[in-house]
Structures are given as structure tokens and as C-alpha cells.
Amino acid sequence: MLEKTQVAASSMVAAIFLTSIKIVVGVLTGSLGILSEAAHSGLDLVAAVITLFAVRLADRPADATHPYGHGKVENLSALAEAAILVVTCLTIISEAIQRLLFKTVEIDVNLWAFGVVLLSIVIDFSRSRALKRAARKYDSQALEADALHFSTDIWSSAVVLVGLLLTKVGEWSGQGWLERADSLAALGVASIVVAVSLRLGYSASLALMDTAPRDLPAEVERRARMVDGVLDAKQVRVRRVGPASFVDMSIAVRRGATFEESHGIASAVEKAVKTVAPRAEVLVHVDPVAPRDESVVDTVRGLAARHELEVHNVHVQNVDGQLTVEFHVELDDSLTLQEAHALVSHLEDEVRLLVPNVAEVNSHLEPAGQQSSKLHAAKAREAALPAEVLDSARRAVGQIAREECGPEGYHHILLRGVNGEIGVVLHIFLADQSPIREAHDLSTRLETRLRQQIPHVGEVLVHVEPRSMAAPAV
16 A cells, blocks of 8 residues: 555654754743643654554565454554653653742743744644545554544644743733743643543554444344345454454355355345445355245255255155155265265155154255256145056056166155156165266166156156165065
């Protein structure tokens, strides 16, 4: 950020100039007010040097030892500036009390004294505006602290100017008590600076202690909950590191959401958060949860996501209060049938356990990206098909299965009437080490023949099992 460095450097030059002329004029006139102003400007010089160092260091990118970046050096510099100001102002207050109560110092109030104060006000005003503008633009606490220094200089210089005027009036009128106005002005300057410094130090300390900006976490949570697909937002944590903000939060989405859907919801939450914290880096953790009105289809998808499995064509049929659940599972085609079946069996067991009234669970294995045709949407009723139609279809399914898989290569033929069509579930065996793609090709071939050769066939699900699971012949 070249602009930040340039404005900090120009403020350092201004502080050097003002400190030098105030010291000279303060010593020549003996004005404690001007000397206090010189001390104030001297501290502005120290603050400007610290600020220049801080903004240059803070702009360094994050590294292995500072994963959140180096922005906190700005907060640290602001705290150091505040501490230096307070210590010096306490010294000035002590000297002012001594002059008011215990000792007398002659003050030579001349045009040089008035000139240096007026010049200080003009320069301080210019630098304060430039620093405030840059501080707002880059959200820099170090530049804000420097701007605060120059802003307080304006008011303190004005107080000193009034003190000098009253001292001069005291000389002309013979009112000796007015000559103490310079010390009173010094007290006023020091008091203003102490109050401002304590406020600045407090703000810097809050940032160093990772205190969240007031009301921001609650607003972030509210905005996140407004995003479609977000069921809940919680554990919002906000920390400031120099000009940057870091927001960590968790959101709950329905567990049936796909990875792409969850990612899209998280991205939408990030955009929503940036409307209230534009410079923030947002990290959103997605927790899949079961909503109260979750459907069986979403339950199956959610359970599959927990096993890092992708399912599709999820089909649920309700017959006399008993559910039959069928779905297709995509798997890495480098897996053997035995490995793939073991993975999917765990998913089937959880569906049986967690979904009420499940009578049967059947799955179809597919290589990833090789989706078969979608199942027909089934209604929760059974069509009245003649028994002879179902018997004939059962015999035809058995014949086709024997031709494709051999006499011992299939089992568990289940037929049912669904909306005037015949739904077919067929379990077959294949060698344990067969590739998933071979299992899928055989399933596709069977499904194609069943649809072509048997009238009224609608839904077909072929479930492939390792041959080692076949019951031994008696």
C-alpha cells in the first residue's frame, strides 16, 4: 500500500518541523504552553515513526509464523503511541502545577510565539485530514492513531493560543493572575491529550485481545440466517488483525443437500457477511443436520453424505404402511465388487435403522459418473394387476437371469404392481474381485432385456452382490 506509506512519511516530516520550531520558540519565550506543545509534537514525531514502521510491516503478506498476517502491528503501534503520550503529559501536568502553586517563571510572549502556534494549527489541520482519509480508506488503526495525534494538536494549540493571549493581556493590564494562563493552558493541553490517548489505548487493547467489534457477530449471524438453505447459524467468531477482519462461523444445512448445493449455500453466506464486513475473510463450516420435516429421500442422501457416497434415483414406496427404499450409488470404478458392496451395506444398514417402518432396502452400484436411466416416480399405492400377469413376469425374469448369470447366479426376485406397471427388483451374484464397471454393465444388460422382453415393466433395480455371499448349496 504505497499511499499508506507516503502519508505516514509526510506526517513524520511535518512532525520533525513542528517539534523543532516549537522547542526553539518555547525555550526563547519560556512558555510552558509552547513547550508542552513541543513535547506533544515530539511525541507526534515518535508516533509518526512508529506509524511508518507499522504500516510497512503490516502490509507484509501472511507467512508460516503469522498465518493471519502482520496487521496487529498497527494495533500494537497505536497502543505504544498512547502510552508515550500519557507518560509525557503527566510530566507536563506536574510542571504546570508547580508553576501555578509553587514557583514563578517569566514568559516572553512575542510574535514568534503566536506565529509558531498558528503555523502549527494550519499544518496539523492539513495532516489530520490526509491521515483520516487514508485511515478510512484502508481501515488502518495506526493511521487513525496518527490522525488523532494531529487532531488533538489543533485543539491543544488553540488552548495554548488562548493562554498566550491571556498572558499578554495580563502584562498590559497589570493583572498578575492572568500570567498564570499559560500554565493553565498547559494543563488543558495535557488533559485533552491524556483523555484521547486513554481512549486510543483502550481501543488498541481491545483489538490486541481479539475483542469482537460490537454488534458485528450478531449481525453476521442474522444475515447468514437470511440465506436460502441455511437452517441455523452459530459459533460466529470475529477477530480484527490490523485493518483486516476474520470471520469464522458454522451454518446448518439439510443433510440431504449435495456437495455442490452445500458449497453454493456457504458461498452465499460469505457474500452476505461481506455486506456488513467488506474487508473480512470469511470461513464457513457447514454442518449437515436433519430438519424436523426431513423426507425419507433427504434422510437417505444425508446418510450417504456421511459415508462420502453419492446417491441418486432415490425411490421410496409405501405399501400398507411399510416402506421400500431403493437408490443408486456412485462409486470409484477402481473398487472391486466386494469392496464396493461392503461400503454400501453400511449405508443400507443405517437406512434400516434410522428410517421408521422400512421393510426393504435395495441399492444399485454404478461407477462414478455413469448414471443409468432415472426410475419412474412412484406413488404410495399398489395397482391391481392380475396375479397371472405377475406370475408370468416372474417366470420371464427368472429365465432372463439364468441366461445372463447362470442357474446359481441370481436370487430374490421381487415383483410388485406400481401404477399399472410391474416393478422388478433382482439380486444377482458376481465374482468378488469383479470391477464395478463389469457389475454395472451386467446390470444394464439385464435391465434392457427385462424392459424389452416383458410387457408392462416399469422400474427395474438390479442389486449385485459378491458371490461369496451366496448361501452354500445343501
